[in-house]
Amino acid sequence: MKVLSVVGARPNFVKIAPLLREMAGRPQLQSVLVHTGQHYDARMSDGFFEALAIPAPDFNLAVGSGSHARQTAEVMTRLEPVLESVRPDVVLVVGDVNSTLAAALVAVKQGIRVGHVEAGLRSFDRSMPEEINRLATDAISDDLFASEESAVSNLAREGVPAERVHFVGNVMIDALRLTRPLWEASRVFADLGLDRIRRYGTVTLHRPANVDDPRRLRQILGALHEVARHVPLIFPVHPRVRERLMGADVTWLGAAQPVPERGIVCTDALGYLDFVALVSRAAVVLTDSGGIQEETTILGVPCLTLRENTERPVTVTHGTNRVIGVARSRIIDAALFALAHPPAKPGAPPLWDGYASARIVDTLLGAAVEVAA
Ligand code: UD1
Numbered sequence: 045m046k047v048l049s050v051v052g053a054r055p056n057f058v059k060i061a062p063l064l065r066e067m068a069g070r071p072q073l074q075s076v077l078v079h080t081g082q083h084y085d086a087r088m089s090d091g092f093f094e095a096l097a098i099p100a101p102d103f104n105l106a107v108g109s110g111s112h113a114r115q116t117a118e119v120m121t122r123l124e125p126v127l128e129s130v131r132p133d134v135v136l137v138v139g140d141v142n143s144t145l146a147a148a149l150v151a152v153k154q155g156i157r158v159g160h161v162e163a164g165l166r167s168f169d170r171s172m173p174e175e176i177n178r179l180a181t182d183a184i185s186d187d188l189f190a191s192e193e194s195a196v197s198n199l200a201r202e203g204v205p206a207e208r209v210h211f212v213g214n215v216m217i218d219a220l221r222l223t224r225p226l227w228e229a230s231r232v233f234a235d236l237g238l239d240r241i242r243r244y245g246t247v248t249l250h251r252p253a254n255v256d257d258p259r260r261l262r263q264i265l266g267a268l269h270e271v272a273r274h275v276p277l278i279f280p281v282h283p284r285v286r287e288r289l290m291g292a293d294v295t296w297l298g299a300a301q302p303v304p305e306r307g308i309v310c311t312d313a314l315g316y317l318d319f320v321a322l323v324s325r326a327a328v329v330l331t332d333s334g335g336i337q338e339e340t341t342i343l344g345v346p347c348l349t350l351r352e353n354t355e356r357p358v359t360v361t362h363g364t365n366r367v368i369g370v371a372r373s374r375i376i377d378a379a380l381f382a383l384a385h386p387p388a389k390p391g392a393p394p395l396w397d398g399y400a401s402a403r404i405v406d407t408l409l410g411a412a413v414e415v416a417a
Contacts, residue, residue: 045072045073045074045133045134045408045409046073046074046075046076046130046131046132046133046134047067047073047074047075047076047132047133047134047135047136047408048075048076048077048078048126048127048130048132048134048135048136049063049064049075049076049077049078049135049136049137049138050078050080050123050135050136050137050143050144050147051077051078051079051080051101051138051143052079052080052081052082052083052107052119052141052142052143052144053082053083053088053139053141053142053143054083054088054089054092055139055141055333055334055335056138056139056141056143056144057089057092057093057096057098057316058092058096058216058219058316058335059138059139059161059162059215059216059219060077060098060136060138061096061097061098061219061222062215062218062219062222062400062401063136063138063161063215063401063404063405064077064098064099065097065222065401066401066402066404066405067405070405070409072409073405073408073409076102076103076130076132077098077099077101077102077103078101078102078103078104078105078123078126078147079101079103079104079105080105080107080119080122080123080143080146080147081104081105081106081107081108082107082108082109082115082119082141082142082143084106084108085283085313087283087312087313087314087315088283088313091315091316092315092316094315095223095226095315095316095317096219096223096316103126105118105119105122105123105126106122107119107122107143112142112173115142115143115146116142116145116146117146119142119143119146119147119150120146120149120150123146123147123150124150124154127150127151127154127156128154132156133156133157134156134157134158134159134187134408135147135148135151135156135157135158135159136158136159136161136408137151137158137159137160137161137181137185138160138161138162138215139161139162140162140165140174140175140177140178140181140334141174141177142173142177144160144177144181145176145177145180145181148160148180148181148184148185149180149184152184152185152186157186157187158184158185158186158187159185159186159187159189159404159408160181160182160185160187160188160189161189161215161404162189162190162191162195162214162215163178163181163182163185163188163189163190163195163199163209164178164182164188164190164194164195164196164198164199164209165178165191165192165194165195165198165334165355165356166178166179166194166195166198166355167351167353167354167355168353169352169353171253172251172253173252174334174355175355178355182199182202182204183202185208186208187208187210187407187408188204188208188209188210189210189212189400189404189407190209190210190211190212191212191213191214191215191216191338191356191395191396191400192214192356192357192358192393192394193211193358193394194356194357194358195211196209196211210403210404210407211395212395212400212403212404212407213394213395213396213397213399213400213403214338214393214395214396214400215400215401215404216335216338216339217338217342217392217396217397217398217400218398218399218400218401219316220320220339220342220343220398221398222398223316223317223320226317227316227317227318227320227321227324228321228324230317230318230320230321230322231318232314232318232321232322233321233322233325235318236278236297236302236303236311236322237301237302237303238302238303238325240302241276241303241305243275243327243383244275244276244277244278244303244326244327245271245272245275245276245277245278245326245327245328245329245330245379245383246277246278246279246280246322246323246326246328246329246330246331247268247277247278247279247308247329247330247331248279248280248282248329248330248331248332248333248336249261249264249279249282249285249331249332249350250282250284250285250332250333251332251351253332253351254332254350254351254370255284255285255288256288258288260370261288261292262292263370263372264350264370264375265292265293265294265308266372267370267372267373267375267376268308268330268375269293269307269308270372270376271328271330271375271376271379271380272306272307272308273306274306274380274383275306275327275328275383276303276304276305276306276307276308276309277307277308277309277330278303278309278311278322278326279294279308279309279310279311280310280311280312280313280314280319280322281310281311281312281313282313283313289310293308294307294308294309294310295307295308295309295310296310296311297309297310297311320339320343323336323339323340323343323345324343324345326345327345327346327382327383327386328345328346328347328348328379328382328383329345329346329347329348330348330350330375330379331347331348331349331350332349332350332351334354334355334356337349337354337356337359337363337365338356338359338363338396340359340363340364340365341358341359341362341363341364341365341390341392341393341396342363342392342396344364344387344389344390345364346364346366346382346386346387347359347363347364347365347366348365348366348368348375348378348379348382349365349366349367349368350368350369350370350375351367351369351370352367352369353367354367358393358394359393361393362390362391362392362393363390363393364387364390366378
């Protein structure tokens with residue numbers, strides 16, 4: 045069985061790493077990897093391949109940045125001849141980025157079976173580009189691999205036949221488990237001079253809704269400033285946000301410069317291992333990312349989600365996540381509360397045990413046996 049996996053952006057790399065590792069251990073499987081090139085900076089791409097021991101891609105489509113339409117179209121145009129020449133039995137797509145939807149569309153039109161990992165998540169907010177990618181990818185995929193029970197119910201409500209939906213758990217947690225010895229040994233604390241700081245918070249912001257409108261970004265930064273009077277807030281900055289922070293009242297950390305005792309402290313985007321290490325010891329995390337809500341759930345770190353909704357409700361019911369929006373007083377109150385009340389170590393959501401990839405590969409191989417019979 046030939047499985048062609050498609051990745052494009054930072055969170056995709058984390059999700060595919062444990063799946064590729066699992067497939068490498070199955071002699072019945074031949075694995076081909078395509079990188080669309082949606083993310084291309086060393087910090088956003090190569091560094092993740094290295095940290096997660098992902099083999100070099102067999103194909104790099106080098107699509108780069110662009111509008112949603114252009115980026116999606118470029119992935120489709122450039123992937124089509126690759127699928128025609130490789131002729132895989134299955135195309136595996138992960139997550140909800142533009143590359144995910146583009147690859148699923150090309151594959152399904154060539155009559156290739158499509159597996160979607162992280163299917164069924166819904167924020168019910170169609171102003172998010174990821175929500176459109178999720179809805180459309182799920183509508184055309186054959187095998188829908190769900191990370192949490194809400195996703196299974198969402199797909200049932202949308203009329204997807206139950207035999208196409210597989211509740212397998214969360215591959216992000218597989219990646220976290222597999223790399224634990226590496227991120228536990230990260231030098232990020234020494235590098236940032238954090239050893240001398242008793243407590244710190246971590247911030248990430250990159251959703252268009254939060255960073256593209258200067259007023260909204262200023263409002264969020266204003267609230268973070270108040271929190272940063274109590275603990276330094278370390279903010280590794282996604283490249284699309286860097287320019288928008290120019291002129292803002294934040295400290296940019298230079299090389300070999302230690303984190304100050306207070307304030308919003310910006311660094312370049314961090315690699316996977318350093319970032320997970322930073323999150324693992326944070327007193328509080330404030331974020332608009334999806335994956336970080338999941339990682340904090342397992343790491344037992346309080347997470348405040350700076351959005352009005354989450355497509356990952358299990359992180360609220362079983363984890364440390366609180367969805368708080370972006371109102372100034374809400375951010376300040378929730379962060380100060382989290383600092384004053386460290387959470388009890390939570391239990392893990394169902395099947396977030398580090399073995400989701402094995403279940404996915406078993407399902408793919410099981411279905412192949414059925415077809416052969
Ligand atoms: C994409 C995903 C988002 C995911 C995020 C993780 C979509 C619709 N969005 O958002 O769901 O949470 O990745 O990071 O697919 N840029 C660089 N270097 C890079 C990549 C991007 O400088 O290596 C800059 C460019 O200015 C680019 C901008 O970031 O225009 C946006 O990149 P893009 O891939 O379109 O979306 P993300 O915001 O990264």
